[in-house]
Amino acid sequence: MSFSTETKNELARIFPEKHCCRIGELAALTRLDGTLHIDENQHVSMVITTESSPVARKIFRLFKELYHIEPKIHVQRKKRFKKNFLYSVRVGTSPKMMRILKELGVLGDDGEILPGIKKALIKKKCCRRSYLRGIFLGSGSINNPEGNYHLELITNNSLFAEEVVKLMDQFPELQAKISQRKKSYIVYLKESEQIAAFLNIIGAHRTLLEFENIRVIKDMRNKVNRLVNCDTANLKKSVEASLRQIKQIKLIEEKIGLNKLPPRLREIARLRLENPDSSLKELGEMLDPPVGKSGVNHRLRKIEAIAEKLSPS
Ligand SMILES: [Zn+2]
DSSP, X not given: OOHHHHHHHXXXXXXXXXXXXXXXXXXXXXXXXXXXXXXXXOOEEEEEEESOHHHHHHXXXXXXXXXXXXXXXXXXXXXXXXXXXXEEEEEOOOTXXXXXXXXXXXXXXXXXXXXXXXXXXXXXXXXXXXXXXXXHHHHEEEOOTTSOOOEXXXXXXXXXXXXXXXXXXXXXXXXXXXXXXXXEEEXXXXXXXXXXXXXXXXXXXXXXXHHHHHHHHHHHHHHHXXXXXXXXXXXXXXXXXXXXXXXXXXXXXXXXXXXGSOHHHXXXXXHHHHOTTOOHHHHHHHSSSOOOHHHHHHHHHHHHHHHHHHSOO
16 A cells, blocks of 8 residues: 555544534545536536545545535546546535535635635634645645655646645745646645644644654664765775875885884884774874874874975976
8 A cells, every 4th residue: 555545544534523624624625626517407516536435435424414415425447547446426416505615615605616725714723734634635645755755735726736835834834835747736845844744734643653763764774874985985085095105105115215214204104004904093002102193194294295205206
Protein backbone atom coordinates (compact mmCIF):
# COMPACT_ATOMS: atom_id res chain seq x y z
CA MET A 1 0.00 0.00 0.00
CA SER A 2 1.38 3.43 -0.92
CA PHE A 3 2.16 6.02 1.72
CA SER A 4 -0.62 8.19 0.22
CA THR A 5 -3.19 5.42 0.53
CA GLU A 6 -2.16 4.72 4.13
CA THR A 7 -2.50 8.41 4.95
CA LYS A 8 -5.93 8.60 3.33
CA ASN A 9 -7.10 5.48 5.12
CA GLU A 10 -6.18 7.05 8.43
CA LEU A 11 -7.86 10.36 7.55
CA ALA A 12 -10.98 8.66 6.19
CA ARG A 13 -11.55 7.12 9.61
CA ILE A 14 -11.54 10.51 11.36
CA PHE A 15 -15.12 11.70 11.74
CA PRO A 16 -15.28 15.37 12.77
CA GLU A 17 -17.13 15.91 16.02
CA LYS A 18 -18.52 19.34 15.31
CA HIS A 19 -21.29 20.03 12.84
CA CYS A 20 -19.37 22.98 11.32
CA CYS A 21 -16.31 20.83 10.62
CA ARG A 22 -18.39 18.05 9.05
CA ILE A 23 -19.80 20.58 6.60
CA GLY A 24 -16.30 21.93 5.92
CA GLU A 25 -14.86 18.53 5.13
CA LEU A 26 -17.78 17.43 2.96
CA ALA A 27 -17.64 20.78 1.14
CA ALA A 28 -13.99 20.24 0.21
CA LEU A 29 -14.64 16.67 -0.95
CA THR A 30 -17.63 17.80 -3.00
CA ARG A 31 -15.70 20.71 -4.46
CA LEU A 32 -12.86 18.49 -5.69
CA ASP A 33 -14.50 15.22 -6.64
CA GLY A 34 -18.11 16.19 -7.30
CA THR A 35 -19.99 16.81 -10.54
CA LEU A 36 -23.48 18.21 -10.91
CA HIS A 37 -26.02 16.65 -13.22
CA ILE A 38 -29.15 18.41 -14.41
CA ASP A 39 -31.80 16.33 -16.14
CA GLU A 40 -34.36 17.48 -18.71
CA ASN A 41 -36.77 18.44 -15.91
CA GLN A 42 -34.13 20.70 -14.36
CA HIS A 43 -33.67 18.29 -11.46
CA VAL A 44 -30.21 18.50 -9.98
CA SER A 45 -28.27 15.52 -8.71
CA MET A 46 -24.63 15.16 -7.76
CA VAL A 47 -22.02 12.42 -8.10
CA ILE A 48 -18.83 12.36 -6.07
CA THR A 49 -16.18 9.92 -7.28
CA THR A 50 -13.16 8.58 -5.44
CA GLU A 51 -10.72 5.69 -5.77
CA SER A 52 -10.83 5.03 -2.04
CA SER A 53 -13.56 2.95 -0.45
CA PRO A 54 -13.00 4.44 3.05
CA VAL A 55 -13.40 7.92 1.52
CA ALA A 56 -16.60 6.82 -0.27
CA ARG A 57 -17.93 5.51 3.04
CA LYS A 58 -17.02 8.77 4.75
CA ILE A 59 -18.87 10.83 2.12
CA PHE A 60 -21.89 8.55 2.53
CA ARG A 61 -21.85 8.94 6.29
CA LEU A 62 -21.40 12.73 6.14
CA PHE A 63 -24.46 13.09 3.88
CA LYS A 64 -26.44 10.80 6.12
CA GLU A 65 -25.57 12.57 9.38
CA LEU A 66 -25.74 16.11 8.05
CA TYR A 67 -28.72 15.93 5.70
CA HIS A 68 -30.43 12.61 6.47
CA ILE A 69 -29.85 11.57 2.88
CA GLU A 70 -28.64 8.11 1.90
CA PRO A 71 -26.61 8.39 -1.29
CA LYS A 72 -26.14 5.36 -3.54
CA ILE A 73 -22.65 3.98 -3.96
CA HIS A 74 -21.58 2.40 -7.25
CA VAL A 75 -18.35 0.52 -7.69
CA GLN A 76 -16.65 0.00 -11.02
CA ARG A 77 -13.24 -1.09 -12.17
CA LYS A 78 -11.19 1.66 -13.71
CA LYS A 79 -10.75 0.78 -17.36
CA ARG A 80 -7.09 1.48 -17.83
CA PHE A 81 -5.79 0.39 -14.45
CA LYS A 82 -7.73 -2.75 -13.85
CA LYS A 83 -6.55 -3.21 -10.30
CA ASN A 84 -8.14 0.03 -9.12
CA PHE A 85 -11.77 0.61 -8.36
CA LEU A 86 -13.74 3.78 -8.77
CA TYR A 87 -16.46 4.53 -6.24
CA SER A 88 -19.28 6.87 -7.19
CA VAL A 89 -21.42 8.34 -4.44
CA ARG A 90 -24.65 9.55 -6.03
CA VAL A 91 -26.83 12.07 -4.25
CA GLY A 92 -30.17 11.93 -6.06
CA THR A 93 -32.53 14.78 -6.69
CA SER A 94 -34.24 15.99 -3.56
CA PRO A 95 -36.07 19.11 -2.39
CA LYS A 96 -33.12 19.81 -0.09
CA MET A 97 -30.63 19.84 -2.95
CA MET A 98 -30.38 23.62 -3.49
CA ARG A 99 -29.93 24.26 0.23
CA ILE A 100 -27.24 21.55 0.42
CA LEU A 101 -25.35 22.90 -2.61
CA LYS A 102 -25.40 26.41 -1.15
CA GLU A 103 -24.32 25.24 2.27
CA LEU A 104 -21.44 23.21 0.77
CA GLY A 105 -20.33 26.24 -1.22
CA VAL A 106 -20.89 24.60 -4.61
CA LEU A 107 -23.40 27.34 -5.39
CA GLY A 108 -23.53 30.96 -4.22
CA ASP A 109 -26.57 32.58 -2.63
CA ASP A 110 -28.01 33.41 -6.06
CA GLY A 111 -27.49 29.89 -7.39
CA GLU A 112 -24.34 30.74 -9.34
CA ILE A 113 -21.42 28.26 -9.38
CA LEU A 114 -18.74 29.35 -6.89
CA PRO A 115 -15.21 28.87 -8.23
CA GLY A 116 -13.39 29.60 -4.95
CA ILE A 117 -13.95 28.66 -1.33
CA LYS A 118 -17.06 29.96 0.40
CA LYS A 119 -15.85 32.15 3.29
CA ALA A 120 -18.30 30.77 5.87
CA LEU A 121 -16.83 27.28 5.45
CA ILE A 122 -13.37 28.32 6.66
CA LYS A 123 -14.16 31.04 9.18
CA LYS A 124 -13.18 28.97 12.20
CA LYS A 125 -9.82 27.32 12.77
CA CYS A 126 -11.41 23.91 13.44
CA CYS A 127 -13.16 24.07 10.08
CA ARG A 128 -9.99 25.15 8.26
CA ARG A 129 -8.34 21.94 9.45
CA SER A 130 -11.32 19.89 8.32
CA TYR A 131 -11.49 21.65 4.98
CA LEU A 132 -7.79 20.91 4.36
CA ARG A 133 -8.36 17.29 5.38
CA GLY A 134 -11.20 17.14 2.84
CA ILE A 135 -8.97 18.61 0.13
CA PHE A 136 -6.25 16.08 0.86
CA LEU A 137 -8.76 13.21 0.79
CA GLY A 138 -10.26 14.56 -2.42
CA SER A 139 -7.16 15.36 -4.43
CA GLY A 140 -4.03 15.01 -2.35
CA SER A 141 -1.02 12.75 -2.41
CA ILE A 142 2.14 12.41 -0.37
CA ASN A 143 5.44 10.75 -1.29
CA ASN A 144 6.94 8.09 0.90
CA PRO A 145 9.46 10.09 2.98
CA GLU A 146 12.14 7.51 2.08
CA GLY A 147 12.25 9.34 -1.26
CA ASN A 148 11.88 13.06 -1.93
CA TYR A 149 9.72 15.02 0.46
CA HIS A 150 6.63 16.03 -1.48
CA LEU A 151 2.97 16.61 -0.68
CA GLU A 152 0.52 17.96 -3.24
CA LEU A 153 -3.10 18.87 -3.79
CA ILE A 154 -4.40 18.98 -7.37
CA THR A 155 -7.19 21.10 -8.79
CA ASN A 156 -8.19 22.13 -12.31
CA ASN A 157 -9.06 25.66 -11.20
CA SER A 158 -6.37 28.32 -10.73
CA LEU A 159 -8.52 30.55 -8.49
CA PHE A 160 -9.31 27.60 -6.24
CA ALA A 161 -5.59 26.72 -6.09
CA GLU A 162 -4.80 30.29 -5.00
CA GLU A 163 -7.49 30.19 -2.32
CA VAL A 164 -6.13 26.89 -1.02
CA VAL A 165 -2.70 28.53 -0.70
CA LYS A 166 -4.30 31.46 1.17
CA LEU A 167 -6.07 29.01 3.44
CA MET A 168 -2.79 27.22 4.14
CA ASP A 169 -1.09 30.59 4.73
CA GLN A 170 -3.33 31.02 7.76
CA PHE A 171 -1.18 28.35 9.40
CA PRO A 172 2.19 30.11 9.84
CA GLU A 173 4.11 26.82 9.65
CA LEU A 174 2.95 26.21 6.04
CA GLN A 175 4.35 27.93 2.94
CA ALA A 176 2.63 26.26 0.01
CA LYS A 177 3.50 26.99 -3.60
CA ILE A 178 1.63 26.49 -6.88
CA SER A 179 2.88 24.90 -10.06
CA GLN A 180 1.08 24.02 -13.26
CA ARG A 181 1.05 20.58 -14.88
CA LYS A 182 -0.83 20.49 -18.17
CA LYS A 183 -4.32 21.71 -17.26
CA SER A 184 -3.94 21.10 -13.52
CA TYR A 185 -2.80 23.38 -10.74
CA ILE A 186 -0.67 21.77 -8.09
CA VAL A 187 -0.49 23.21 -4.59
CA TYR A 188 2.57 21.62 -3.02
CA LEU A 189 4.86 21.45 0.00
CA LYS A 190 8.49 20.34 -0.31
CA GLU A 191 10.06 20.89 3.11
CA SER A 192 9.84 17.94 5.47
CA GLU A 193 8.97 20.23 8.43
CA GLN A 194 6.06 21.71 6.52
CA ILE A 195 4.74 18.33 5.42
CA ALA A 196 4.93 17.15 9.03
CA ALA A 197 3.06 20.31 10.13
CA PHE A 198 0.39 19.72 7.48
CA LEU A 199 -0.14 16.11 8.60
CA ASN A 200 -0.51 17.39 12.15
CA ILE A 201 -3.00 20.09 11.12
CA ILE A 202 -5.26 17.65 9.27
CA GLY A 203 -5.07 15.15 12.12
CA ALA A 204 -3.02 12.37 10.47
CA HIS A 205 -1.22 11.60 13.71
CA ARG A 206 -0.29 7.98 13.05
CA THR A 207 1.02 8.86 9.60
CA LEU A 208 2.94 11.75 11.16
CA LEU A 209 4.67 9.37 13.58
CA GLU A 210 5.69 7.09 10.74
CA PHE A 211 6.79 10.07 8.67
CA GLU A 212 8.95 11.37 11.54
CA ASN A 213 10.49 7.93 12.18
CA ILE A 214 11.52 7.57 8.56
CA ARG A 215 12.73 11.17 8.51
CA VAL A 216 14.93 10.69 11.61
CA ILE A 217 16.50 7.53 10.20
CA LYS A 218 17.02 9.19 6.83
CA ASP A 219 18.63 12.29 8.42
CA MET A 220 20.89 10.09 10.51
CA ARG A 221 21.94 8.10 7.45
CA ASN A 222 22.68 11.34 5.59
CA LYS A 223 24.73 12.63 8.51
CA VAL A 224 26.75 9.41 8.71
CA ASN A 225 27.34 9.54 4.96
CA ARG A 226 28.48 13.14 5.24
CA LEU A 227 30.88 12.25 8.07
CA VAL A 228 32.29 9.32 6.11
CA ASN A 229 32.73 11.54 3.05
CA CYS A 230 34.36 14.22 5.16
CA ASP A 231 36.72 11.67 6.76
CA THR A 232 37.65 10.33 3.35
CA ALA A 233 38.39 13.85 2.14
CA ASN A 234 40.56 14.60 5.17
CA LEU A 235 42.38 11.31 4.86
CA LYS A 236 43.14 12.00 1.22
CA LYS A 237 44.44 15.45 2.10
CA SER A 238 46.74 14.19 4.85
CA VAL A 239 48.12 11.33 2.72
CA GLU A 240 48.90 13.81 -0.05
CA ALA A 241 50.58 16.17 2.43
CA SER A 242 52.69 13.36 3.86
CA LEU A 243 53.85 12.27 0.39
CA ARG A 244 54.78 15.87 -0.41
CA GLN A 245 56.73 16.25 2.85
CA ILE A 246 58.64 13.01 2.24
CA LYS A 247 59.58 14.19 -1.23
CA GLN A 248 60.88 17.48 0.22
CA ILE A 249 62.84 15.72 2.97
CA LYS A 250 64.41 13.34 0.45
CA LEU A 251 65.39 16.28 -1.70
CA ILE A 252 67.14 17.94 1.26
CA GLU A 253 68.86 14.66 2.13
CA GLU A 254 70.14 14.34 -1.43
CA LYS A 255 71.30 17.93 -1.85
CA ILE A 256 72.75 18.85 1.55
CA GLY A 257 72.11 15.93 3.90
CA LEU A 258 69.70 15.95 6.84
CA ASN A 259 72.56 16.63 9.24
CA LYS A 260 72.70 20.21 7.94
CA LEU A 261 69.23 20.84 9.32
CA PRO A 262 68.81 22.41 12.75
CA PRO A 263 68.16 19.64 15.34
CA ARG A 264 64.43 20.42 15.72
CA LEU A 265 63.85 20.12 11.98
CA ARG A 266 66.13 17.10 11.62
CA GLU A 267 64.19 15.29 14.32
CA ILE A 268 60.79 15.82 12.67
CA ALA A 269 62.21 15.01 9.22
CA ARG A 270 63.44 11.59 10.45
CA LEU A 271 60.11 10.90 12.17
CA ARG A 272 58.22 11.75 9.01
CA LEU A 273 60.36 9.43 6.90
CA GLU A 274 59.88 6.62 9.39
CA ASN A 275 56.14 7.21 9.81
CA PRO A 276 54.61 8.18 6.49
CA ASP A 277 51.08 7.26 7.65
CA SER A 278 51.06 9.21 10.92
CA SER A 279 49.07 12.39 11.36
CA LEU A 280 50.71 15.63 12.47
CA LYS A 281 49.26 15.11 15.92
CA GLU A 282 50.76 11.63 16.14
CA LEU A 283 54.15 12.88 14.94
CA GLY A 284 54.06 15.58 17.63
CA GLU A 285 53.40 12.97 20.30
CA MET A 286 56.50 11.03 19.23
CA LEU A 287 58.73 14.04 19.94
CA ASP A 288 60.45 14.43 23.30
CA PRO A 289 59.10 16.66 24.73
CA PRO A 290 55.85 16.28 22.74
CA VAL A 291 54.79 19.12 20.45
CA GLY A 292 51.26 20.03 19.39
CA LYS A 293 49.87 19.71 15.89
CA SER A 294 50.52 23.37 15.04
CA GLY A 295 54.13 23.09 16.26
CA VAL A 296 54.72 20.12 13.98
CA ASN A 297 53.08 21.97 11.13
CA HIS A 298 55.37 24.95 11.75
CA ARG A 299 58.51 22.78 11.54
CA LEU A 300 57.32 21.01 8.41
CA ARG A 301 56.70 24.39 6.77
CA LYS A 302 60.28 25.38 7.48
CA ILE A 303 61.44 22.14 5.85
CA GLU A 304 59.22 22.95 2.90
CA ALA A 305 60.82 26.41 2.56
CA ILE A 306 64.33 24.90 2.61
CA ALA A 307 63.32 22.27 0.02
CA GLU A 308 61.89 24.98 -2.19
CA LYS A 309 65.18 26.85 -2.16
CA LEU A 310 67.03 23.65 -3.07
CA SER A 311 64.60 22.59 -5.71
CA PRO A 312 65.98 22.90 -9.29
CA SER A 313 62.95 24.80 -10.65
ZN1 LIG B 1 -15.51 23.62 12.74
